[in-house]
Amino acid sequence: MTGLNTKNTKVAKTIKLFIGGEFPRTESGRSTPVYIYKTKNIYAHVCLASRKDLRNAVTAAQAAQPGWQSKSAYNRSQILYRMAEMTEAKREEFVEILVTTLGLTRANAEKSVDSAIDAFVYYAGFADKYQQVLGSVNPVSGPHHNFTGAEAVGLVGLICNQKFNLAEVASQIAAIISSGNSLVALLATEGGALLAPLAEVFATSDLPKGVINLLSGNTEELYKQFGTHMEIHSLSCQSKDKAMLAELRSMAAANMKRIVSPTKDLLSLEHLMSYVEYKTVWHPIGH
Amino acid sequence: MRTISIQRENGSSVAILAVPVDEVGAHERADFFTKRSIKKDSKLTALYMALSMCDLTTLEGSDTPGRIQQMCAKARYPVPPDLIAPYLLKKNLRPIPSVAAVCVYPSMVPVAVKALAGSGIGIASVATAFPSGQAPLEVKIEDTRFAVEKGATEIDMVINRGAFLSGRYQEVFDEIVEIKRACSSAGNEAHLKVILETGELGSFDRVRLASDIAIEAGADFIKTSTGKITPAATLPVTLIMLQAIADHYKRTGKKVGMKPAGGIRTSKQAIHYLCMVKETLGADWLTPGLFRFGASALVNDLLKQIYKELTGQYYYDKVFSLD
């Protein structure tokens, strides 16, 4: 991908949004340039997503969530593992974008891709196990069989840290979907060029359409839409902006959204626990 | 176990057991039949058999005499005999059979009767305010009588799902008895298929109960669906109905027929059904007198597969006809 080659004969990839398993442009028609790091040369244009794009993404995520949750845990883990395989296959592309647009050294870019792959593998391995650690059979007094299981919360919104970090984004997405949630993620435009290979990984991993939706956009502009959308059951805000977080917490009152604050240990059970609900069932024991 | 008590017209009562069905187990057993691998001459046997069991169907608001005539021609000769004769001769095979019956709306029965004269192919008419069944009983009876008087040899009725789902089982039963009576009209005798519309019933327990009620009320065949909603016929739902038929046969010695309808488009699916019938009820039921496919697209897929068995090549519909 050049743009600067004076011959200009290469065909450049357009970076669009990823909604419902497809790659639509933003309905607002707006875009913003992503530059070659520390230069004024444009690497590519990425979409500036609008409220309507968010609305469409939520609709897609809603439609996809029940089917995703009802897949066997084994199935979800196979799909997450395939994401790791696909990321590995696209290593060069990821590294090139990280180096060219975010200024990482080649070594750090490789490490970043390694960590993203680690994240997919980690949560692939957790998808059919966390239930055994988080769930329980409860010894209630009385002749009842009582068990608690961890279930998906439903539709999760993810506002990524504006300081784009590939490994973090991969970990957050993997943790959210491994337990059967669907997701709409907002990537800051700084890392917008990575939306393309990421979305392609998701699109080629047997993931049902609409389970993961990616928007590139202006966090300042869109965070309120995430915060007030009633169909979003849980909102993960990874931005370090305390004021934004406080505002989101307050907006959550409208539909009792669960708010997840910035997570430290991204490869952990504790992280996964942020995205599950507990259901307890009673049943009598008797002739 | 829970029983439903039904009063017969002659004053006696019959207790119908509400047989529970385990859904997961039913799905597993049905899935088993998709693993049967039917090849070579057993495949050819199955394809011929399936073709002879098809009720070629058109039930559209837009049906016209022309359409019906067209379909009846296809029913008689699914593929022009002269075109396929050389291949059959080479393998010393019987001619391609006609389908078992055509299935049309009552208004089209006279057209079908004329078009199929002398063929021996059955003329099935839907009746009883098909597909919804939401009409007064008198209308439904008249609907049936009309079709039979015009020459229908088979009646495919729908049960009253509103009554069934609200627990008015006696009413469901009585209606079937009335329609069965109306199948003998003007000196004609039609056999009665009772459509349960399994896709609306909500559970396998209910499908089983509806099957048992229909059989007690005099159904000659029980049928899964109208084909107007999804889900229509599936292997598991058909299995449940076959089990109702098996139990009835064990109790009374009477054989009731089965017709899965809607959603069976490929030869592969049809063969799975035949395996299921063979291994659940036995070879006696592998005849058009006791088993039918309610289908339209299936006929051409069967023909394509027959051509493949005869020649080794994959064919397209244009060799015989698209409709």
Added chain:
Amino acid sequence: MHTTQQNKIKATETNTAMGPNETFEYAPSIESTDIVKIAPKNKLFINGKFIEPTSGKYFPTINPATEEKISEIADANAADVDKAVKAARKAYTNVWSKLSGKERGRYLFRIARIIQERAREFAVLETLDNGKPIRESRDIDIPLVAAHFFYYAGWADKLHYAVPGSGLKQPKPLGVVAQIIPWNFPLLMAAWKIAPALACGNTVVLKPAESTSLSCLLLAEVLQEAGLPDGVVNIVTGAGETGAALVSHPDINKIAFTGSTDVGRLILKSVANTDKKLTLELGGKSAHIIYEDAAIDQAVEGVINGIYFNQGHVCCAGSRLLLEESIADTFVDKLKLRMEKLRVGNPLDKNTDIGAINSAEEHQKIKRLIDTGKTEGGEYYEPSSLTLPAKGYFHKPCFFNKVSSAFTLSRVEVFGPVLAISTFRTTQEAIMKANDTPYGLAAGVWSEKGSKIHKTAQGLKAGVIWANTFNKFDPTSPFGGYFESGFGREGGRHGLLPYLEV
């Protein structure tokens, strides 16, 4: 008036039901064996390489469906076992214990993937060597094998979550583990043993059953392909003496054994005066309880699956059918009708339901027990319409109805397609009869009443209870027995505990 007589459907006249043949019988649909390449001699797999046995001796392995020799297998003696244990110890100390859980997991993921890719090859080989139908090895055994490796791969870096109280510290493995597996699910038993052992950080010396070593040796090729470090898994083939040498080797930390209760007893005694940890998965005489309010047709399938699947060579087979008396006759009639539809024959035929008994010895044992059963009483039944192939160790599925708890067939494990049927009248009696056995591996319960299922499950002394289903296996679900069916669990989080220092 219009006569419809000529249009009336006459089933057997103009529209003849049958096509080319007169009846719809299934033509043979034989799975090709081209995909499998079996060497005439199969060596031991020690320290990452295939090597000759010290004695130079080999023994034949037979295809039980044809009684023909497939290949020859190396006979490992004490010297070979010693080599293997040394290789495992070296690999443990120098390599495997130094890897992170994440890295161990990567190997297991890779192994799982390769098995998925070579699935058909494994399935055909398993059927040839074991005699089980190709449909079962293809659809049940091999997918479960891959799933077990996949499941335990994910635990390798999460062991601190598996053991409460670990905090952030990874629990420690035991060291070198000796594993001995049976012939009824050869590759699956290998997966059940190797996957958790490796995930926890142990190294392995495995002895497959002498009549079914081939699929384990093909697995060794996969381990090479996956780049598993030398010595992490070693396979020593042989019979009882090889097993004894392995069990008595001084430098092993743990033994995991699946097989007969008799051999289990011997092993238990032999490690009594040592520090070696032990888990045993032994025999069973599991009860299958059908209450009158069961979904009867599905229960019949469950019973059939429970005792005739895999030719009855299943430790948790539902070999005692306990019927509530009020439905006993109806149930038995349905069972008979269903059994007439079972297809016994060439395991490579995709339409075969029941394959060959694994060996001549097993075949004789089943026949002897049936003779015993006939002299003791009870009504013997075998389906009349089934015919057995002329060659091969085949046996008809059969049952004894109206047996008493005191009959041999109610107490002794047959390990074949033989069902013992008796009746009960109350829940309490069903539970009492089900528990009336020194074994305690599994049990089945069928009822549409939830509270009764729970009450019954609460009272049953069995390690696995299947309610309204049977013979369900999953890598996430712990499996193992009470009492003389052994101790320890395989599968699930609980399956890790025997391989860790807890």
